[in-house]
Amino acid sequence: MARATSFARNPIFTIFQHLEKLYNPIINERKRGGIYLSDLAYSSPNDTVFTIRNVQVKFGEGVSTEVGYEAKRLGMTDVLIVTDRNIHENTDMVAHIADRLTDKGISVDVFDGVHIEPTDAEVAKGIEYTTGKGHDGFIGLGGGSSIDTAKMINLYTTHPTDDFKDYISPPIGKGKPVPSPLEPHIAIPTTAGTGSENTPIAVVDLVQEKLKTAVSHPYLLPDYALLDPVLTISLPPYYTASTGMDALLHSIEAYTCIPYDTRPRPESPGKRPVYVGSNPVSDIFVEKSIELIGRHVRTACHEPTDLEARHHMLLAAHLGGAFGNAGVHIPHALSYPIAGRNHEIPHGVAVCITGAAALEFLEPKVPEKLGRVARLLGEETGGLSKAEVAASAKEALLSLMKDIDFPSGIADLGFGEEDIDELASAGIKISRLLSCSPRRVKLEDIREIYRKSLHNW
Numbered sequence: 393m394a395r396a397t398s399f400a401r402n403p404i405f406t407i408f409q410h411l412e413k414l415y416n417p418i419i420n421e422r423k424r425g426g427i428y429l430s431d432l433a434y435s436s437p438n439d440t441v442f443t444i445r446n447v448q449v450k451f452g453e454g455v456s457t458e459v460g461y462e463a464k465r466l467g468m469t470d471v472l473i474v475t476d477r478n479i480h481e482n483t484d485m486v487a488h489i490a491d492r493l494t495d496k497g498i499s500v501d502v503f504d505g506v507h508i509e510p511t512d513a514e515v516a517k518g519i520e521y522t523t524g525k526g527h528d529g530f531i532g533l534g535g536g537s538s539i540d541t542a543k544m545i546n547l548y549t550t551h552p553t554d555d556f557k558d559y560i561s562p563p564i565g566k567g568k569p570v571p572s573p574l575e576p577h578i579a580i581p582t583t584a585g586t587g588s589e590n591t592p593i594a595v596v597d598l599v600q601e602k603l604k605t606a607v608s609h610p611y612l613l614p615d616y617a618l619l620d621p622v623l624t625i626s627l628p629p630y631y632t633a634s635t636g637m638d639a640l641l642h643s644i645e646a647y648t649c650i651p652y653d654t655r656p657r658p659e660s661p662g663k664r665p666v667y668v669g670s671n672p673v674s675d676i677f678v679e680k681s682i683e684l685i686g687r688h689v690r691t692a693c694h695e696p697t698d699l700e701a702r703h704h705m706l707l708a709a710h711l712g713g714a715f716g717n718a719g720v721h722i723p724h725a726l727s728y729p730i731a732g733r734n735h736e737i738p739h740g741v742a743v744c745i746t747g748a749a750a751l752e753f754l755e756p757k758v759p760e761k762l763g764r765v766a767r768l769l770g771e772e773t774g775g776l777s778k779a780e781v782a783a784s785a786k787e788a789l790l791s792l793m794k795d796i797d798f799p800s801g802i803a804d805l806g807f808g809e810e811d812i813d814e815l816a817s818a819g820i821k822i823s824r825l826l827s828c829s830p831r832r833v834k835l836e837d838i839r840e841i842y843r844k845s846l847h848n849w
């Protein structure tokens with residue numbers, strides 16, 4: 393009797409009792425031929441799963457000085473810094489990073505052939521540069537173009553292929569899965585916008601096809617990101633504006649994506665798309681991102697050395713990188729034909745320029761979410777109807793664009809009414825992104841969005 397009492401007081405026995413209470417109803421139901429876990433979890437024809445995939449991050453003023461420590465921890469011994477010539481020749485950022493690496497006994501090489509909006513030919517030069525040199529780690533230093541180029545050089549040298557399009561997303565490429573993890577990659581952004589450090593996607597411009605497309609695979613996500621607001625101070629106002637609005641559109645598009653549980657269940661886990669749709673976690677990230685950009689982008693553009701604004705913009709851009717799980721849709725899809733025809737147009741400009749018309753197109757489908765976007769951007773919506781509140785998101789976006797001296801429309805970028813058919817025919821092909829839109833997009837809808845975007849004001 394004494395033994396039974398002491399057994400009952402044993403904490404493991406107590407836990408067992410709790411578990412028994414918890415599971416007995418299910419066990420009994422099973423005995424009656426009733427509920428099975430497989431019935432509960434997998435009966436829906438739609439997917440029930442979303443992905444929370446975030447790069448490991450250190451954030452804060454001066455954190456880039458810790459690059460040597462992190463590179464060593466990741467096992468790097470011979471590093472290739474991937475950057476652009478402007479950063480290499482006109483700033484001391486490459487030297488700053490290289491010194492911290494050599495301090496830890498790591499060999500450093502630099503490829504500075506990254507161009508804004510990288511093409512397949514430029515990426516090929518980077519692949520050629522590193523092939524046979526034995527680099528065992530990569531550091532993408534710069535804007536999204538440098539980080540994306542580092543991802544692709546890493547991919548194509550770790551898993552070489554004869555055809556560049558093998559890893560490009562369908563229907564343009566073959567969408568071949570990446571066989572195994574890549575070499576370690578530390579991303580160090582010098583712009584606050586692309587969120588590339590937090591996405592498993594690399595955007596590339598296919599010269600022959602005149603089309604921007606992407607390689608996307610979970611293995612492309614960098615291993616670590618060092619987010620140092622100090623490195624973004626030297627970014628000129630025009631690029632602060634374009635990258636900041638890119639970040640804003642990432643967040644708005646991710647927020648208004650089709651919800652993850654309205655997609656059909658994939659045939660296998662490997663076939664689940666990288667962009668799973670909006671979900672409770674990405675919503676939290678991008679809501680904060682929208683709010684921060686609404687508060688700080690004007691200051692970051694007009695007072696470039698305001699470190700507080702730079703701090704919040706870098707954080708906002710990173711949070712907006714949650715689009716790498718949720719997805720982006722119409723403005724990003726329609727940016728590809730614009731930028732593919734004029735490589736001088738920064739990505740963020742090409743994206744944001746159709747943003748207002750795209751939001752107007754979505755108003756009937758996601759009025760609540762657009763209303764929330766408007767409020768996060770500081771719009772007063774009291775007393776307005778549901779439709780008016782939704783429409784105020786577009787007004788808030790236009791007001792921001794005007795305040796930071798954005799071009800007024802694609803006419804300012806050199807496009808006219810006569811280009812719209814060609815742009816729309818190219819845009820409808822970006823099905824990877826258009827499929828994330830909460831409203832089905834037809835060719836005529838795209839024509840109309842481009843037409844309205846000729847002059848936003």
Ligand SMILES: [Fe+2]
Nearest residue numbers: 586638642743
């Ligand atoms: Fe973007």
